[in-house]
Amino acid sequence: MKKYLLTSLALTGLTILPALSLAATPEPGTFTFTPQIGGYFFEGNQDLDDNIMFGLAPGYFFTRELAAELVIQYIDTETDFSSNNKDIDGWLYHVDLLYHFSPDNRLVPFIAAGVGGISVHDTPEGNDSSVQVNYGAGLKYALTENLDLRGDIRHMISFDDHVSNLAALVGLTYNFNQSVQPAPEPIQKLTPVAPAPIVLDSDGDGILDNLDQCPDTPTNLMVDAQGCPITEEISVDLRVKFDHDKANVKANYDAHCRKVADFLTTFPNATAIIEGHTDSTGSEEYNQQLSQQRAESVRQYFIDNFSIAPERLQAKGFGETSAIATNDTEAGRQDNRRVVATITTMRTKTK
Numbered sequence: 001m002k003k004y005l006l007t008s009l010a011l012t013g014l015t016i017l018p019a020l021s022l023a024a025t026p027e028p029g030t031f032t033f034t035p036q037i038g039g040y041f042f043e044g045n046q047d048l049d050d051n052i053m054f055g056l057a058p059g060y061f062f063t064r065e066l067a068a069e070l071v072i073q074y075i076d077t078e079t080d081f082s083s084n085n086k087d088i089d090g091w092l093y094h095v096d097l098l099y100h101f102s103p104d105n106r107l108v109p110f111i112a113a114g115v116g117g118i119s120v121h122d123t124p125e126g127n128d129s130s131v132q133v134n135y136g137a138g139l140k141y142a143l144t145e146n147l148d149l150r151g152d153i154r155h156m157i158s159f160d161d162h163v164s165n166l167a168a169l170v171g172l173t174y175n176f177n178q179s180v181q182p183a184p185e186p187i188q189k190l191t192p193v194a195p196a197p198i199v200l201d202s203d204g205d206g207i208l209d210n211l212d213q214c215p216d217t218p219t220n221l222m223v224d225a226q227g228c229p230i231t232e233e234i235s236v237d238l239r240v241k242f243d244h245d246k247a248n249v250k251a252n253y254d255a256h257c258r259k260v261a262d263f264l265t266t267f268p269n270a271t272a273i274i275e276g277h278t279d280s281t282g283s284e285e286y287n288q289q290l291s292q293q294r295a296e297s298v299r300q301y302f303i304d305n306f307s308i309a310p311e312r313l314q315a316k317g318f319g320e321t322s323a324i325a326t327n328d329t330e331a332g333r334q335d336n337r338r339v340v341a342t343i344t345t346m347r348t349k350t351k
Contacts, residue, residue, distance in 0.1 A: 025064050025103035025140070026175040032059040032067070033176070034150060038169030040075045040090070048088060048120075051077040055092075055169065064103040069096045071114070073167075089121045092156070094134060106142045111135075118158055130160035140173065148173040203227075222349040229348045236263040238274070238341040240298055241334060244281065247293040249301045257298075261306035263343060270345040274299050276317040277340070279333035284319060292317030298339045 026032070036055035042048040055073035062068070075090035094116025101109050113135040120128045136154035143149055154167040199208045203216050205223045212227035221229045238260045240253050249257070264270055276295030278287040295315035302308040325332035 025067075025100045025108055026061055026146075026177055028061055028063050030061045031176045032061070032069075032173050033057075034059065034069070034171045034173040036073070036150075036152075036169045036171035038152075038167060040073075040077070040156075041166040041168075042077070043163045043165055049077050051075060053090075053092075053167065053169070055171070057096075057171070059098075059173075065100050067098045067100070069098065069114075071096055071116070091119045091121075092132065093117055093119075094132065096134070100140070108140045108142075109137065110140065111137045112152070112154070118156070128161070130158040132156055132158045134167075136167075143172075146175045146177060148175070220350050222351055231346045231348050233344060233346055234267075235342055235344040236260055238272070238298070238339070238343065240339045242294055242337040242339070244279075244333075244337065245290070247290060247297045249297055254305075257301060258306065260341075260343065261302055261308060264302070264308050264312065265306070267345045267347065270343050271312045271314070272341045272343045273314045273316055274339060274341045275322075276315065277322055277336060277338050278320050279336040280320045280323070280327040281333065288317055288319035290317075291319050294337075294339050 034055075034057040036053075036057060038053055038055075039050060040053040041050040053073050053075045055071060057069045057071040059067050059069035071092070071094050073092040075088075075092070077088045077090060078086060094114045096112050096114030098110050098112045113133070115131075115133045118130055118132045134154045134156045136152060138150060138152035141149045150171045150173050152167070152169045152171075154169075156165040156167055157163075158165070199210045201208050201212070203212070204219050205212070205217045205221075205227055207223060207225070207227035209215070211225075214223070214226065214228035217223055217227060217229060224230050236259070239256070240249060242248075243250075264272070274295045276291035276293070276298075278291045278294075280287070282290070292315065295317050299310075299313045299315040302313060303310050320327075320336070323332075323336045324338075325335040327333050327336060
């Protein structure tokens, strides 16, 4: 029973995660650190119980795909004789190479292989050590920019004892990203020169022609020290709330939606992801459908009432997974029944 439970936990952790937008593999030159927990399953003729194992695995990425790890693991097991069971300590130590596929995805599969050893202490035959190789595969899922959830399945082969065991592990990998500092600009030595000829400012932007990297700039635009137009980021927020179990846009939100539509009309390159949400009333499956209906309703409202091009608006439902308030009160549930979007674009600053 213990063997099947540990195997099910490990396989569940590897298969239920969706692939989204973060990347689960860091940049080259990044050091990693992974604490692990899982199950170790001995071959039947070793007379040892399958049991839980713990591990630590510092690592290093050579490229986005290729990494190496130094792995140390501990097994607290016992003999499986019908009487006179005895506690056994086991240590595994190996160096592994990992190759990651699709490193730009949030969910990244990988394969691994390595060589090392296993030492088992206080067995009926005394202490025993053996050279061990392993190979296997796993998945990494990016929780944040620097933290990944990880699962491994490894086939462990001990050559000296001619046995093969199985390890199933889950862990958390922390990426110590190496920030690259820009090289300091070289100090320019000033040397006496003859008086320079008069240099003009042909486009009238306040930057002399010999320094102007963007000639013929319109005079109404603000420019930087290189004579190029200055851009700034601007945004508008969409916030629409809904009645319980409803997906229609209420009339009192027309003025707010018109303000957002005016922004989209003024900046035709701006696009929006319209996010739908619900409170926790009802099943998760129903709330997922309802949140998608709310997002689609707001999207269609902009298309029908303000002639916004459909391809500029994307609707996406998140169900009850992203609550911003407690679902234990009516006021909190009202806040959670919402559609939101933050629409951002760039514009050139004028004088």
